[in-house]
Amino acid sequence: MSAIKQVAVTSAAHAGSLGKYLNDERALMRDSQHIANEDRWFEEMDATREAYGHNAPGRAGASTTYMYHQVIAFNPDECSCNGGKMTPQKCMEFAKDWVQARYPAQEALWVLHKEHCAADGTDRFAVHIGINRTNLETGNRLCEGRGQKAKVDRANAMRALDAKWGLRQMEKGERNSRVHAMQPTRAEKEMHARGVQPDKACIRQHVRQRVAEISREAPAGNRMRELASRLKADGIEMSVSKGGKQVMFQREGSGFKVGGSRLGRGFSIQGIAKGLGMETGMQLGRAASQEMDR
Template structure:
């Protein structure tokens, strides 16, 4: 079980539990909604946490921490299993804290590689300790404990474990070497310098909906599902402009892509045989429903004007 921690302060982008909840629960990404510990109003857990923070006179600028508990893909943990895991871990590691557990399964990095997303838990822990009235602190001993406890719980469930900090055989704390690839362990300045590489224009890539992973895979001659869908949409749009009677669903079906309607009215695209679907707006701004309809409408109008003026489309 991988345990990652993010700290939120009054000086960071998310300055309150309310602001962070907007990210955790947006677009229906929270599977089954949030469940809580030491909270009265479950539906407005974030507002209750912010009121608690205001009530205590805490030193420093830390307002809360978020722990991400992520199992190995081989464990095939379900969202409900991850919720039970998170609450047990929370009750043992932060029993006197207000906390919320939100389950996600939308891992952009894995989905970008065409792999199945993993159900994982986001555990938001409010800063005040309700018993002492002081701020919850994380020293080395506590960090080791919450990491090692997650590994013990994983073993109890028959899941994969990460290396533990405490060596029971030797009775001492061991140094754990990061399992991240050397590429990811480089100094931040080197990674930022690479992002500034003129071969990869981050602003243009963002507008086109292309991730860094997609860019690197494209250089290696490999294609992501999003790349295939984006290319299919471009071809279908041109085909529909040339043939006004053609529907988008039919044009995409010819290319092995099905269309569904998203809750917000946007379109979702799924390649045949795949379990992954992508909203048009996440593939690229120009592939959202409104943008697509507008581009097709304008293209057909331009083609009609050319024909009425006596010029063929190919002229």
């Protein structure tokens, strides 16, 4: 599921910062709704609020919400920069669908950014949207209800739009992105800070090293079995599930056990088999399982 987040812009300083961000030259693409001149979108929204009295609080003692900043963050697996179907153009069309369905009478501007995760070196697309508070048809301030209810309503609407576009749904308790699977957990970050190598990092390092060695040095033959043997010498037990759908690694001593697909691309059964130079195609997993059984 594409993630949707919203922040209310309740100060002139915040509004100015958002305006600069949405005008940033790093934006890949830009589109708008009910805006005559995109170069002056910020001034147009301000003029609309002023005309309807929405640059002042709606009631005594309340803060003024000038506009809303929403972010649609796409699943990295589904972004074209990682081989998915969501190209920059499709991401913008998706955002347009969202704005037109949810805020048809609101002035809005949305821009596409390619965001980088420093933790695991992956990229994804995200659309940032500025939505003006004033409803052009009713003259009222946009109000989606209390915070939690509105948050749930937006999540449900995003889920429906994902279904329309054929995008994956998030599953509770599951990793929803293989591209992001290598991102370190809080515990792993704390271990790094103490100078201790986390289990997953250790397993990745040894698997990557041994796969490279075998593909370069070992003769054709039972390469999967050779990999298991070399990893065992490193203190890592490797096993392949029946049918060859999953490879598991268990580190001796700590007892830590993890599936290859949770370690990132290249560590699934298919990724390892390809790295070892085994046959390609749909039979990769089955071939690897058969090698382990010999």
